[in-house]
Amino acid sequence: AEYGYGIYLGAKQIRERIADLMREALKTDLPGKAREAFQSWLDSFHDGEKSKETSARVMEVLGEQPDNPLYREMLDRKDYLIKQSQWIIGGDGWAYDIGFGGLDHVLSSGRNVNILVLDTEVYSNTGGQASKATQRGAVAKFAAAGKTSAKKDLGAIARSYGNVYVAQVAIGANDLQTTRALLEAEAWPGPSLVIAYSTCIAHGIDMSQSMTHQKDAVRSGYWPLYRYSPLDVEHGTPFKLDSAEPAIKVSEFIGAEARFAVLARTNPQQAAELGEMLQSD
Numbered sequence: 001a002e003y004g005y006g007i008y009l010g011a012k013q014i015r016e017r018i019a020d021l022m023r024e025a026l027k028t029d030l031p032g033k034a035r036e037a038f039q040s041w042l043d044s045f046h047d048g049e050k051s052k053e054t055s056a057r058v059m060e061v062l063g064e065q066p067d068n069p070l071y072r073e074m075l076d077r078k079d080y081l082i083k084q085s086q087w088i089i090g091g092d093g094w095a096y097d098i099g100f101g102g103l104d105h106v107l108s109s110g111r112n113v114n115i116l117v118l119d120t121e122v123y124s125n126t127g128g129q130a131s132k133a134t135q136r137g138a139v140a141k142f143a144a145a146g147k148t149s150a151k152k153d154l155g156a157i158a159r160s161y162g163n164v165y166v167a168q169v170a171i172g173a174n175d176l177q178t179t180r181a182l183l184e185a186e187a188w189p190g191p192s193l194v195i196a197y198s199t200c201i202a203h204g205i206d207m208s209q210s211m212t213h214q215k216d217a218v219r220s221g222y223w224p225l226y227r228y229s230p231l232d233v234e235h236g237t238p239f240k241l242d243s244a245e246p247a248i249k250v251s252e253f254i255g256a257e258a259r260f261a262v263l264a265r266t267n268p269q270q271a272a273e274l275g276e277m278l279q280s281d
Helices: 002-026 032-043 048-064 069-075 092-098 100-108 154-159 175-187 207-219 250-254 258-266 268-280
Strands: 087-091 114-119 165-169 192-197 226-228 239-241
Touching: 002 032, 002 069, 002 087, 002 100, 032 048, 048 069, 087 092, 092 100, 092 114, 100 114, 154 165, 154 192, 154 226, 165 175, 175 192, 175 226, 207 250, 250 268, 258 268
Parallel strands: 087 114, 114 192, 165 192
Antiparallel strands: 165 226, 226 239
């Protein structure tokens, strides 16, 4: 998270230098075309889409006087004329666990960065160890008898700041809601966190059925879909639950996954107790 944050700050500083150069140029005797192009770019500084159009006009102007010292310095930074979209992407082991301190630091900064967490609820890259995102009752390395504690609610932690856009999505269950959440996250001028349900071989499922499986995760209430938009705090309802009331029990969903089913075979009583607690969760 800190690395992605640094990339954002670096790009921001370069663009602010371009803005300073344009303001300096505007104080000189510029032709109308250049004056209009520079002012339009400054006006669209924070708008990614508009900056595409205004940057093209600026490039035309800069190409007309490449020996002008101000123009030359702007040309050296031409890759940053268009406002970039900054996304920090990682898994749940990082976001919920070993990298949580950095993630929390970035969320609390108030800066315009977007974070996408691909949540498999387990350390996928290193062989399937339990993480703080692992659900109660799931079997993983370091949780051989089923994880007894509840899953950390990363979304609730992020929402507590009040100025962080937060969404939980599952593309296999609702691709429209996923798209809407990503667009809203991008549009929000502050920090955004999108938590995406991600299937994994460690779940012990037929991975060719991943999208259908995601639907069942949402249908059971195991993975609620929601969006929290700070824009609506004063003039609306900031929290929107996008998934319907559960149609099946959680036990019906987790019964298809080896990470839960193995405990039902090896310790039925423990599985039943943890299963009831998971349903309550």
